[in-house]
Amino acid sequence: QKEVEQNSGPLSVPEGAIASLNCTYSDRGSQSFFWYRQYSGKSPELIMSIYSNGDKEDGRFTAQLNKASQYVSLLIRDSQPSDSATYLCAVILTGTASKLTFGTGTRLQVTL
Amino acid sequence: NAGVTQTPKFQVLKTGQSMTLQCAQDMNHNSMYWYRQDPGMGLRLIYYSASEGTTDKGEVPNGYNVSRLNKREFSLRLESAAPSQTSVYFCASSLGTPGWETQYFGPGTRLLVL
Numbered sequence: 001q002k003e004v005e006q007n008s009g010p011l012s013v014p015e016g017a018i019a020s021l022n023c024t025y026s027d028r029g030s031q032s033f034f035w036y037r038q039y040s041g042k043s044p045e046l047i048m049s050i051y052s053n054g055d056k057e058d059g060r061f062t063a064q065l066n067k068a069s070q071y072v073s074l075l076i077r078d079s080q081p082s083d084s085a086t087y088l089c090a091v092i093l094t095g096t097a098s099k100l101t102f103g104t105g106t107r108l109q110v111t112l
Numbered sequence: 113n114a115g116v117t118q119t120p121k122f123q124v125l126k127t128g129q130s131m132t133l134q135c136a137q138d139m140n141h142n143s144m145y146w147y148r149q150d151p152g153m154g155l156r157l158i159y160y161s162a163s164e165g166t167t168d169k170g171e172v173p174n175g176y177n178v179s180r181l182n183k184r185e186f187s188l189r190l191e192s193a194a195p196s197q198t199s200v201y202f203c204a205s206s207l208g209t210p211g212w213e214t215q216y217f218g219p220g221t222r223l224l225v226l
Contacts, residue, residue: 042219042220043202043217043218043219044202049214088154088155090155099157099160100157100215102154102156
């Protein structure tokens with residue numbers, strides 16, 4: 001079992017719809033969770049971080065964390081073509097000296 | 113501010129050749145990292161430096177060495193390149209404790225080893 005798992009996609013959603021991206025992790029003791037966006041040929045950039053159970057909203061983005069079920073998700077409301085990218089989930093696993101472990105990413109395509 | 117810069121942007125090596133990837137940040141960050149990204153494997157940590165003068169191994173350190181030259185610069189050296197080291201290499205930095213602070217990534221170095 002991979003430590004941080006994501007569906008590779010592509011996830012295709014029409015413009016204006018809600019995109020839902022999911023990530024599961026193996027370490028029940030994990031405390032810190034991050035979503036990065038990576039455009040093709042570019043470097044990752046941080047979208048959101050979340051540390052507590054529940055929802056965290058920032059503009060069109062909402063991160064949701066459920067530690068009991070060991071998943072973290074990212075919702076993108078009113079999806080735009082410019083949101084088309086690969087979204088990387090990253091987790092700090094216990095015993096890793098606060099180093100990030102990344103999932104393989106989900107490719108999102110927002111269609112016109 | 114340039115943020116995190118990396119040189120070169122692209123490099124082709126022959127098996128057995130050596131090279132050093134350079135990384136510099138102008139954000140006065142304490143922590144710096146080297147990752148490699150391969151299709152289907154995601155980003156994997158090679159080495160990191162929590163502060164000037166310290167370095168530590170990540171998930172995939174074999175075949176690499178690093179030097180934290182000063183607070184700004186963190187270099188990655190391949191002593192004898194192998195085709196398995198063909199990858200995209202990203203340098204990143206963060207202000208404080210690794211993981212609790214946002215990591216800012218450089219533009220990447222695309223390395224092809226023939």
